[in-house]
Amino acid sequence: MSIIKRNFGRYGFLAMLLILAIIYVAYALEGSLFSGVLGLVSITALAIFKAYRDRYKNDLVRRDAIINHIVDGIFTIDSHAVIVMVNPALTKMFAYQEQELLGENISIIMPESVARMYDSRISHASTELPNFLNKTVVIDGLCKDGKLIPLELTMSPMKLGEELFYT
Secondary structure (H helix, E strand, O other): OHHHHHHHHHHHHHHHHHHHHHHHHHHHHHOOHHHHHHHHHHHHHHHHHHHHHHHHHHHHHHHHHHHHHOOOOOEEEEOOOEEEEEOHHHHHHHOOOHHHHOOOEHHHHOOHHHHHHHHHHHHOOOOOOOOOEOOEEEEEEEOOOOOEEEEEEEEOEEEEOOEEEEO
16 A cells, blocks of 8 residues: 555555546456456556656756755856856856856856866866866856956766766
8 A cells, every 4th residue: 555655645545446446447348357457557557657757847846946046156067168057046146147148158257267277178078087076176256247256166077968067
């Protein structure tokens, strides 16, 4: 019973009763146990798929809530140093709107000297593991108004499929 409840929530027992009722009806109408079992397999597969899909959607909502409410600025760049994701804390910190940063090179929020250094290191990351990854460094960030702010930056690589990203 706990397997049913874990996979189907508090209505698991009712779902199981419904499945048994469908088997009974299919058997009574068709006179074949095969059609009843086939109905059971189909309904069970759909219920399991829905349960996993709902769990996956809930996980994504939870992850997005964490990213959007954390006070630390978070960005993700691709292997060409192009910004693909920012959280609200980062946009507030640098006084940009999200759409102003997405698709731009990371250099938009770094002074030129820092940007050159990181751009060069990221472009070589596909052939060698950069020594700045997974280490916290203190650098200056460049706000939209030109003001410099001190930052603690830690960049970590992540591979999604064949693509390499840094966050």
